[in-house]
Amino acid sequence: MNTPLSHAAAPAVRVLQSEVLSDDWYTLKKTTFEYQRRDGSWQRLSRETYDRGNGAVLLLFNADRGTVILTRQFRFPAFVNGSADGMLIEACAGLLDGDDPEACIRREVQEETGFQIQSPRKLFEAYMSPGSVTEKLHFFVAEYQAHQQTGEGGGMAHEGEDIEVLELSLAEALAMVHSGAIQDGKTIMLLQHAALTGLAQLL
Known part of the structure; x- marks a missing residue:
């Protein structure tokens, strides 16, 4: 028993x-x-x-418009494992690097998307590949408005980042999960959570 x-x-x-x-x-x-x-x-x-330390990930959403902000960038491990171009569509994320999870995700959202977010809400924590990787991710959501985008984003060029910012409807993003256009695990988890909860109820 x-x-x-x-x-x-x-x-x-x-x-x-x-x-x-x-x-x-x-x-x-x-x-x-x-x-x-x-x-x-x-x-x-x-x-x-x-x-590689712990990290944080956040889904930016606009409940009134039914949209989410995601990013697209080159991931060499995905390229090595058979992705045609190595490009992955993801929610904004980064390593803590000594910060607390909320401070980390505020920094990463600003760097990657140009948005200055208000009141991110923590959802849960999860180990992403516990068979070999020690990393635990802190999952967040935050609502955005157009006026909060104070920069272009794109990431840090000196760290090799070249990030494209995407605005999609939640329905479109979920369809991309089912079609295989979105294959990043942490992003799928957040999108499915948003679908189950409803964007208006995330905060």
Whole structure:
């Protein structure tokens, strides 16, 4: 019989060895550890983890017009994995880089889209690829009006960013998920949340 999640005991882990494989862009480690299984026995395992820090992501929306702001930019890993041009359509996002999640997402929205947002609302947190990547994302939404776009956006050129700002209807964005034109996981999660909740109820 399964233990209720609210009463599940924390797993016992004994770290035996940790080796840094790469510390260039971010940190890749190989760790050997022992994990106590549910039957009480111990099993020795080895895993590689990629630590790039935690991040935040935000969906900009306009409830009156039924629109959302997304971005399009080149993603080399997507290109390597078979994307024809490596371009992905995404919600605005970035790494915390020492900031709290709300300060981070305000900064990233300004840099990427040119919008100065008011009162972002946090929805939830999620691990995006827990089999190998340590990153946890903080998910936000915020309403926008045209007058809040005080710059062109586009990202930081010295960091290799060349970001196009897109304004789409929510219906169009959802259709692009179903057609495969939008394949970014965090963006799909936010769009589906908006569809289930309704734009007028997001804040």
